[in-house]
Each structure stands twice: as structure tokens, then as C-alpha cells.
Amino acid sequence: MKKNIIVGQSGGPTAVINGSLYGVASEGVKKTSDIDTVYGMINGIEGFLHGNYMDLGALDKTNELELIRTTPGAYLGSCRYKLPEDLHDPVYPELFRRFEELNIGYFFYIGGNDSMDTVSKLSRYAGFMNSDIRFIGVPKTIDNDLVETDHTPGYGSAAKYVATTVREIAIDASVYDNKKSVTIVEIMGRHAGWLTAASMLARKFKGDNPVLIYLPEVAFDPDAFIEKVRSSLEKTPNLVVCISEGINDGKGTFICEYASEVGTDNFGHKMLTGSGKYLENLVKEKLGVKVRSVELNVCQRCSCAHLSRVDLDEAVNAGIYAVQAALAGESGKMITFIRNKSVPYELSYGTADVNIICNKEKPVPAQWIIGEGSDISEEFVDYVRPLTQGHVELPTKNGIPLFAYRKEN
Amino acid sequence: MKKNIIVGQSGGPTAVINGSLYGVASEGVKKTSDIDTVYGMINGIEGFLHGNYMDLGALDKTNELELIRTTPGAYLGSCRYKLPEDLHDPVYPELFRRFEELNIGYFFYIGGNDSMDTVSKLSRYAGFMNSDIRFIGVPKTIDNDLVETDHTPGYGSAAKYVATTVREIAIDASVYDNKKSVTIVEIMGRHAGWLTAASMLARKFKGDNPVLIYLPEVAFDPDAFIEKVRSSLEKTPNLVVCISEGINDGKGTFICEYASEVGTDNFGHKMLTGSGKYLENLVKEKLGVKVRSVELNVCQRCSCAHLSRVDLDEAVNAGIYAVQAALAGESGKMITFIRNKSVPYELSYGTADVNIICNKEKPVPAQWIIGEGSDISEEFVDYVRPLTQGHVELPTKNGIPLFAYRKEN
Known part of the structure; x- marks a missing residue:
């Protein structure tokens, strides 16, 4: 008997999360002997619980599905909903009742750690209930912090965005005369420094900016930082420093907490702002030089400006492979x-x-972090460079990239 | 007798200011019957006063000059140096002595209002001294605020960057469920709202984000703003609002100056805040909805991510035309x-x-600002759209755009 697919997106968007959605949907509609309909959950498992879903197969008949492939952000909408730890919670039978109503045989969830938690719980509940629905996770995160995989879709394009943008910021920082100045660039990454490390690719030559790079993997010492900035300014009068938003003292306190109170999101994650701002003031106070901080905005996770072809192709393939793995009988797995x-x-x-x-x-391996925690080794370049290769030509209209969007939005 | 050219860049960088430099240099080296050498001032007139210049013609023999064409930022470096009002100041004879030493016949200065002030003073001093050196200004500013010209090189690419980036931010803002949220995007422009107005191009359909757009040309009323946000949230639950950094109360006070209540860090420094941050706090306080502000960073003036071919070509042509105008005898003019x-x-x-x-x-014409100062008319679209057209293929190395840079840097 033929079954249906349901696919959802969860967590923060990336430039290629829709590539994986395209992969699942395009492969799903091809498998006509096994699959009837490919549904998409709107706003992830949370929206689905409220009855929100759509027919993605219908989009295949227009150009829309192809347009989704190169649209950044989460086409289906996302959520940050955590399923209860207790598998006896009534949300589980409610979800499975909805799955049955739609004749779902295959469930795909595109996301990061928290989304894999959803896949884990649903597949365990399915085992518990002897349901034959198969649950597969498709990795997605600019943070590149998932275990058991060499890297994650979304990271390559974000790394390319960061490298290019930091190169541009370094150019901007160097246009005025060689009076000393410091530019601190704050990059996303709460616990893992993969994205910040990619700023190393901005260097045009050995010793070029960003001269100093700080990741959350190594305890951050403000005094040592000030000394590094002071000595680096001797060689590089317009100094660029890249830091992860999550740099911390190694004892559980984020550097930004030195400056201000922080809130928590509904996973209990601390919401961070302002390590860069804090260090800007520290440099001003201790060294008295011209200093500014730049917080890379949400575009580092959702811009199509520097899409990596390798990253996009791999994101699409992860979606295709997920459908194939599910049809082959796998469940409770991540690609x-x-x-x-x-x-x-x-x-x-x-x-x-x-x-x-x-x-x-x-985390970024300890042996790749050098210079007493202020630099990254060349081995990292060998790792990251292949992931940033290739250009993606985007469809445009009136000179601006054309993006797919759900029409009821 | 053959003469030499000297060309400089001044003020903030743009994505295409080097296009104009390329235009001057490439046209200069072609005019072999009139021109011997094309010199570039390093760090503008200020650097030149300290004896800093280079031979740009030499770069024409390598691929470097071609690479400069698509490199953002100011290749020669810039300055923010204002020549004295008093033409009897000793800096003038000092400059002209240096011009004579280098056998300069033609002086080109690429910049905005302040740079045109430099061209004005030097050409007036030349008149005063009966010098036959010709002084020509080449316009450059993302602000698009120069009079006597339909628009300025640099504006088209910046407008395209803003439109694309706001479209991406709007996608990012809409991925979560339709609980109400407000995203405030702060865009460069202290006195003129041309760049902020370009955010209108981000709309994918009528009524799309950014729903509200505020320019410095119209007095900003915080109470009216809150009411507009409140009513707009009814239709658009994930609202994006674009504001110029220079929005003001119409009586000479910037909105960011209202933020006197902002906290101090633990050095006792007042944490400087922008208009966006101020309005973020205002919306939070008055409407109690989820709100964030995003300050577009320096990339809006120096990113190559969304270079407009029209803008780049016009920037190059402005440089070429400047050389031709000077050779034809013009001086004290801007292209x-x-x-x-x-x-x-x-x-x-x-x-x-x-x-x-x-x-x-x-300023942006008053008749193009509609919706009680919260929106822009379609006539503006007819004006701006041609300036953002066409894609520029960038040279890359290892997946990252390749930029020219002065090797002594």
C-alpha cells in the first residue's frame, strides 16, 4: 500500500535548508510506486499539531519547487518546540493520530540538535507503539556542531558569507590612514566556533586581517586579549578581531554576561547579545585607540549572497538520500x-x-586552535575550504533575487 | 608638453569607488599624447600632503588595474581632511609646490560633498594663482545626496544591497509562527533617506515587508510610529520596519539622542545606541511584542555581494569622462x-x-514620501530600479572574491 511523506523544518533558518526540503520533495514525488503525496508541515511539529500542513507535490507542477531550492530561510516556516521527555504525554498519541489521518509512512525533519531530539522521541515512541512510520532526520545548522557527520548543510554557505564579509569589513577598516584602530566582528556560535573559525579564510596573505580569532572552545582571558590586541596593533595598525558570540571564561560565564543581564529562550538556552560591545569598551578603556564592534546580522544564517554550490548540492542530496534511506527501511536515523x-x-x-x-x-578540535586561543591552524583551512566552493546563479526579477514564499503568508 | 595626472579618493568607501579610480587610470594611460604618468594619492589629499602617492600606470601592465575595478572600498585609501576656508593658508602653496614637483596637469578627486569642497577650494586657489592645473570632481556616495546630478555612483549597488538584505531579513523574521514580532532595520543616511527608501524594493508583493519606511526628510513622531506599528501588526504579524539612522524630530534632534536613558557599562561609559535600538525598546515598552533591531553593518557601503552592473559601469564612465573633460579644458567641475x-x-x-x-x-523629494511619512511612492521605484540592474561576475580565488590591495599595506 502506498504511503505519504510529511516533511518539516525546525530551528533557525539557513541559506540551504530549503535545498534539503527540495531534495525530500523532489525525490518523494518521483517515487510514485511507494509515495502518494508529499506533505509539508507549516511551522514544524508545532504547526502540525495545530493542523497546519500543505501539499508540496502540487508545487512540483509549477516552477515553485525549483524556486524553493535557491530560496534562503525556511519555506515551510519553523518552530522551536521541544517534545516532552515523557513518552506517555498525550501529545504523542495526538501526533500519531494525525499521522494516521494523513496516511503518513515517512517523516522527515530538517534541523539541528533540537530537531534531532524530536526525531529521536518520535522514533522511540513509534517503536514503543509498534508503528511502522519511519522517522529520519536531515541535518541543518550553520553552527556545524552535529556529531557523527563530517559537517552539516548550511555551514559551507555561512562560512563563505562570513569569510567574504569579514574580508569586506577589513577593507572598510583599512581605508583611513594608519592611525591605530580596532574592529571587533561578532559572529554567531554559542558553544561551537566553526563559523567564527571560517573568518580565517578572509585573509588575503599570511598575517592579514583578521589577525586575531577567538572561539568559545577556549577559555577567554580579557587581560591576555588586551595584550594580544596591543602587540598586534604594532604590526597591523587597522586591526580586525573576530570573536564568537559565545566566548566565555571557561567556567560557564559568557563574556557578554560581564556586561549585561541575559534572558533565556524556551529551550533554556541563554540569549546572547553583546560580547563584541563589551570588548569594544574594554579596548577603549585599556588601550585608548579608535575601536568599533560589528555584529554580523541574521544574514550570516539566511543570506543567499554567497551561496556555496557544494553546500547547496549537498543539502539537496541529504534530502534525496533521506527519502531513499526511509524507503529502504531505516528509521531513527540522521543522514x-x-x-x-x-x-x-x-x-x-x-x-x-x-x-x-x-x-x-x-566542538572545533583543540589541536586546530593555536596562538594561545587567538588563532586557527592551517589544517582547518583544508577542512573548510572544499565546503565553500562554487557559485550559484540565482533567479532574479528586477535586479533583486527572486525568492519563493507561501502565498497565504 | 605632456603633463601627469593625480587622482585621489576621499570620504567613506563604496562598492564602486574603485570603478571610478579604474576609469580615471585606464583612460589616463590611454591618452599617451597628453599624459605621461597617472599617480594616485594614498589616503587622499591628507596623505599626499605627507608625500604619499603611487604610480597607478604601472598597475596597468599587470592584471592589478582590472582587479581594482571590481574591488570594493577605496584602493588608494581615503581621508576626511577638510582644506582651510582661508585660501591664504600655507597648505595651498605647499600642495601646489608638490603638484609642480610631479608635473601635475590634471587633478581628480573621487568623493562626496566634502570632497567636492576640496575640488572647489583647489580650483579657486588655482584661479587665484593663475595655475593651469585642472581640477575635476568625480561623484561618489551611497547617500545619493549630491545636487546637480540625477544620482551618484555607489548608490545603485548600495540600494541593491539594502533591498536584497532587507528581503532576506524579512524572510528570516517570518520563519517562526505568526505570533506578533517587529524587526527594525536601521540603514545608513544621516540627512538623506535615499538608501533607506530603496528598502521598498524588498517587497515581493503589494503590502509586503518592509511595511513601514521612515526617512530623515520627515519629522519623526514616536507616538504616531507606535500607532502605525500597532495597526500594521494586525495585517502583518511579523512586521519589518526600515528606518534611516538619521530620523529626527524635525527640530534638530536625532531620535537616537532621545536614548539618554541607555545603560552604562561597568567602566561607566554610556553604551551608545542607535535609533533602531531606541525604537526597539520603545516598541517593547508600548506594545509588549517580540522585537529586535538590526543595524546593517558597514557592508551596505562596501560589499561586493550585490554589485549593480549599471552602477559599476557608470562609476567607470564617470572616471573616463572626467579625464576627457579635463583634457578638453574644464576645471572646477564635477561630473x-x-x-x-x-x-x-x-x-x-x-x-x-x-x-x-x-x-x-x-533630499528625497517630499512628494515621494507618503503615508504620513511612513511609506514611499511608486514613482521612487521608477527612479531607483534602473540603477540596481545587472549582475557583475567577480573574480574569485578558493571560492572567495578576489580583491586588489596595495602591497605595502
Whole structure:
């Protein structure tokens, strides 16, 4: 008997999360002997619980599905909804009743750690209930912090955005005369510094800006930081420093908490603002030089300006592979990337147990962080460079990129 | 007798200011019967006063000059140096002594209002001294606020950057469920709202975000603003509002100056805040909805991410035309753009007296600002759209745009 697919997106958007949605939907509509309809949850599992979904297969008949492929952000909308730990909670039978109503056989969830937690719980509940619905996670995060996979879709394009933007900011910082100045660029990444590390690619030559790079993986010492800035200014009068938003003292306190109170989101995550602002004031106070801080805005996670073709292709393939894995009988798994070689770059796709992925974070390896925590080694470049390659030509209208959007929005 | 050219860049960088530099240099080296050498001032007139210049003609023999064409920021470096009002100041004979030393016949200065002030003073001093050096200004500013010209090079690419980025931010703002949220985007422009107005191009359909747009040309009333936000949220639950950094109360006080209540950091420094941050707090307090403010960073003036081909070509042509005008005997002039038609777009180049341009600002016309100062009319779209057209393929290396830079930097 033919079954239906339901696919959702969860967590923060990326430049290529819709690439994976395209992968699932385009592969799903092709598998006509197994699949009837490809549904999309609107606003993830939370929206689905309120009865919000749409027929994605219908979009395949227009150009819309193709347009979704290159549209940044989450086409279906997202949520940050955490399923209850207790599998006896009434939300589970409610969800499965809805799955049955729609004759769902295959469930795909595109997201990061928290989304994999959803896949884990639903697949465990399915096992518990002897349901034959198959649950597959498709990785997505600019943070690149999922375990069991070489990297995650979304990271390559975000890394390219950060590298290019920091190169531009460094140019902007250097246009005035060689009076000393410091520009602090704050980059997303609460616990893992992968994205901030990519700022290293902005260097045009050895010793170029950003001269100093600080990740959350290493305890941040404000005094040592000031000394590094002071000595770096001798060589580089217009100094650019990149920091992760999540730099911390190594004892559980974020540097931004030195400056202000912070709130928490509904996963209990601390909401961060202002490590850059704090350090701007610290540099002003201690060194008395011209200093500014720049917080890269939400575009680092959702801009199409510097889409990596490799990243987009891999995001699409992760969606395609997820459908194939589910049809082959897998469940409770996340699609993983296995790097066979860096030069020339070769990638295979696999699956891993979602239960060992969810709620874990993969840090930047300690041996890649050098210069007493102020720099990144060349080995990291070998790792990241292949992920940022290739240009994607975007459809435009009147000179501005054309994006897909749900018409009821 | 053959003479030499000297060219400089001044004020803030743009994405295409180097296009004009390329135009001057490439045209200069072609005019072998009139021109010997094309020199570039390093860090504008200020750097030149300290003896800093370079031979740009030498770059023409490598690929470097071509690479400069698509490099954002000011290749020669910039300055914010204002020449004394008093033409009897000793800086003038000092400058002209240096011009003579280098056998300068033609002086080109690429910049905005302040740079045209420099051209004005130098050409008046030349008249005073019966010097035959010719002084020509080449317009440049993302602010688009120079009089006597239809628009300025740099504006089209910045407008395209703002339109695309606001479209992306609006997508990012809409991914979560339709609980009400407000995103305030602060865009550069202290006195003229041309760049903020371009955010209108981000709309994908009538009534789309950004729903509200505020320019400095109209007095800003915080109470009316709150009411507009409140009523707009009824139709658009994830509301995007664009504001110029320079919105003001119409009596000389910037809205950001209202934020005297902002906190101090633990050095006792007042945490400087922008108009966006002030309005973020105002919306939070008055409407109690989720709100964030995003300050577009320096990339709005120096990013190559969304270069407009029309803008780049016009910037190059302005440089070429400047050389031709100087050789034809003009001095004390700025190159101007004369729009013959919008559809299809047709442009001519001209010159205007630099003395009536410098220190003046051209506001967005009052009749284009509608909705009690909260929206822009469709006539503005007809004006701006041609300036944002066309894609520029950038040279890249290892996946990241390749930029020219002065090797001694």
C-alpha cells in the first residue's frame, strides 16, 4: 500500500535548508510506486499539531519547487518546540493520530540538535507503539556542531558569507590612514566556533586581517586579549578581531554576561547579545585607540549572497538520500556526511543513530586552535575550504533575487 | 608638453569607488599624447600632503588595474581632511609646490560633498594663482545626496544591497509562527533617506515587508510610529520596519539622542545606541511584542555581494569622462549624470560647477514620501530600479572574491 511523506523544518533558518526540503520533495514525488503525496508541515511539529500542513507535490507542477531550492530561510516556516521527555504525554498519541489521518509512512525533519531530539522521541515512541512510520532526520545548522557527520548543510554557505564579509569589513577598516584602530566582528556560535573559525579564510596573505580569532572552545582571558590586541596593533595598525558570540571564561560565564543581564529562550538556552560591545569598551578603556564592534546580522544564517554550490548540492542530496534511506527501511536515523578525501574533495552519504546525535555538540578540535586561543591552524583551512566552493546563479526579477514564499503568508 | 595626472579618493568607501579610480587610470594611460604618468594619492589629499602617492600606470601592465575595478572600498585609501576656508593658508602653496614637483596637469578627486569642497577650494586657489592645473570632481556616495546630478555612483549597488538584505531579513523574521514580532532595520543616511527608501524594493508583493519606511526628510513622531506599528501588526504579524539612522524630530534632534536613558557599562561609559535600538525598546515598552533591531553593518557601503552592473559601469564612465573633460579644458567641475529616460533607461554625462555642489545636500523629494511619512511612492521605484540592474561576475580565488590591495599595506 502506498504511503505519504510529511516533511518539516525546525530551528533557525539557513541559506540551504530549503535545498534539503527540495531534495525530500523532489525525490518523494518521483517515487510514485511507494509515495502518494508529499506533505509539508507549516511551522514544524508545532504547526502540525495545530493542523497546519500543505501539499508540496502540487508545487512540483509549477516552477515553485525549483524556486524553493535557491530560496534562503525556511519555506515551510519553523518552530522551536521541544517534545516532552515523557513518552506517555498525550501529545504523542495526538501526533500519531494525525499521522494516521494523513496516511503518513515517512517523516522527515530538517534541523539541528533540537530537531534531532524530536526525531529521536518520535522514533522511540513509534517503536514503543509498534508503528511502522519511519522517522529520519536531515541535518541543518550553520553552527556545524552535529556529531557523527563530517559537517552539516548550511555551514559551507555561512562560512563563505562570513569569510567574504569579514574580508569586506577589513577593507572598510583599512581605508583611513594608519592611525591605530580596532574592529571587533561578532559572529554567531554559542558553544561551537566553526563559523567564527571560517573568518580565517578572509585573509588575503599570511598575517592579514583578521589577525586575531577567538572561539568559545577556549577559555577567554580579557587581560591576555588586551595584550594580544596591543602587540598586534604594532604590526597591523587597522586591526580586525573576530570573536564568537559565545566566548566565555571557561567556567560557564559568557563574556557578554560581564556586561549585561541575559534572558533565556524556551529551550533554556541563554540569549546572547553583546560580547563584541563589551570588548569594544574594554579596548577603549585599556588601550585608548579608535575601536568599533560589528555584529554580523541574521544574514550570516539566511543570506543567499554567497551561496556555496557544494553546500547547496549537498543539502539537496541529504534530502534525496533521506527519502531513499526511509524507503529502504531505516528509521531513527540522521543522514550523515562522510568525507572520503579533501583534495580532490569526495563525499559519501550515510546514516547514524539519531539518539547519539541529539543534544550533543561537536566542538572545533583543540589541536586546530593555536596562538594561545587567538588563532586557527592551517589544517582547518583544508577542512573548510572544499565546503565553500562554487557559485550559484540565482533567479532574479528586477535586479533583486527572486525568492519563493507561501502565498497565504 | 605632456603633463601627469593625480587622482585621489576621499570620504567613506563604496562598492564602486574603485570603478571610478579604474576609469580615471585606464583612460589616463590611454591618452599617451597628453599624459605621461597617472599617480594616485594614498589616503587622499591628507596623505599626499605627507608625500604619499603611487604610480597607478604601472598597475596597468599587470592584471592589478582590472582587479581594482571590481574591488570594493577605496584602493588608494581615503581621508576626511577638510582644506582651510582661508585660501591664504600655507597648505595651498605647499600642495601646489608638490603638484609642480610631479608635473601635475590634471587633478581628480573621487568623493562626496566634502570632497567636492576640496575640488572647489583647489580650483579657486588655482584661479587665484593663475595655475593651469585642472581640477575635476568625480561623484561618489551611497547617500545619493549630491545636487546637480540625477544620482551618484555607489548608490545603485548600495540600494541593491539594502533591498536584497532587507528581503532576506524579512524572510528570516517570518520563519517562526505568526505570533506578533517587529524587526527594525536601521540603514545608513544621516540627512538623506535615499538608501533607506530603496528598502521598498524588498517587497515581493503589494503590502509586503518592509511595511513601514521612515526617512530623515520627515519629522519623526514616536507616538504616531507606535500607532502605525500597532495597526500594521494586525495585517502583518511579523512586521519589518526600515528606518534611516538619521530620523529626527524635525527640530534638530536625532531620535537616537532621545536614548539618554541607555545603560552604562561597568567602566561607566554610556553604551551608545542607535535609533533602531531606541525604537526597539520603545516598541517593547508600548506594545509588549517580540522585537529586535538590526543595524546593517558597514557592508551596505562596501560589499561586493550585490554589485549593480549599471552602477559599476557608470562609476567607470564617470572616471573616463572626467579625464576627457579635463583634457578638453574644464576645471572646477564635477561630473554629473543626466537621465534622458527611465524606460528604457538612458543616461548622458555632463559637468556642473563644483562650487554649487559642495556642502549642499539633495533630499528625497517630499512628494515621494507618503503615508504620513511612513511609506514611499511608486514613482521612487521608477527612479531607483534602473540603477540596481545587472549582475557583475567577480573574480574569485578558493571560492572567495578576489580583491586588489596595495602591497605595502
